[in-house]
Amino acid sequence: MGMVRRIILDGYGYYLGKKGGMLIISRGEEKKSVSVGNISCIIANASGLSMSGDALRLMLKNNVQLILLSGDRPIGRLQPIGRGGSVKLKKEQFKAQEDERGEYIAWRIVTNKIENQLNLLKRVRKARIRSNPEVAEKLAWYITRITEVKKYLEDYGPSNNRQLYVSKEAEASKYYWEALSLVIPSEVGYDGRRRKKYDMPKDPFNLSLNYLYTILASEVWFAVELSGLDPYIGYLHEDSSRRPSLVMDLMEEFRQPIVDKPLISLFTSKDDWKGVMEADGKLSEEGRKKLLKLFYEQLKTKTTFMNRSIPVSGHIHLQPHRLAKYIMKYSNTYQPYNVI
DSSP: OOOOEEEEEOSSOEEEEEETTEEEEEETTEEEEEEGGGEEEEEEEGGGEEEOHHHHHHHHHTTOEEEEEETTEEEEEEOOTTOOOOHHHHHHHHHHTTSHHHHHHHHHHHHHHHHHHHHHHHHHHHTTTTTOHHHHHHHHHHHHHHHHHHHHHHHHOSOSOHHHHHHHHHHHHHHHHHHHTTTSOGGGOOOSOOOSGGGOOOSHHHHHHHHHHHHHHHHHHHHHHHHTOOTTOOSSSOOOSSSOHHHHHHHHHHIIIIIIHHHHHHHHSTTTTTTSBOTTSSBOHHHHHHHHHHHHHHHHSEEEETTEEEEHHHHHHHHHHHHHHHHTTSSSOOOOOOOO
């Protein structure tokens, strides 16, 4: 999939201008001109960006999407008129919330996420069977607990009980994040999963997870937009005008393969993680660059899924299309991404 590149404007003080057919990105004394034909998407911190009307027009004319972030979530996007996708698909997407299609999608998302968590923990445990049998044994206990949750959901099957799915997903995740505290070095200061600002994450592992999940959400949102699906009509996460629930749904299948796996490697390999966080408890600029490099290397990795051997970024873009096929009844199954 020959996707043109995304540009991430991370931090404050960016200005987007236009000169001829070029987009000019400046920050302080730094200035860089980019051809709009080479950009698919710009992801930027909303409070750190200003731009000219000419730059806006140039982006709209050339189908360059702008996704705005605030803290650790996407809050809005700019897109050209006419990129709305099929009305028929959106109607079916809405109808599916009320019938067995929505139940099936929610069930697949949850069982697949738990399976991804399990498979990643099994990999982590396998690497420690010889080097640290005590930790491997403790991990085996967590793996058994998560397997029980997964079996319960599989036996329960698709149903109109979204609350049950949400609570079982939370139960499996609780075991999963506790298990990871056995392998993340104690000097990292990780004592369990802390998501948002109100959880006050102070360790670099949680900060890195939150940061890369935001970037992942932007990638998935962009893919959903291109597929013609409505990002706000979801099946597992509740509808909300504040967050795109379908984006949150489709993100679930990519969290372990694209974010958790490389971050576990980073934080368990010697001192590679040092310098990711500044003394004030925020990610350093150097740290964010390192994390972005890690993330985009993961996206470029070729994997085989659904008989297609393509980079992971290609699978992110194909999954909403596959989901749309199921919603439109052109396909009778939907398989979330599960390559760990």
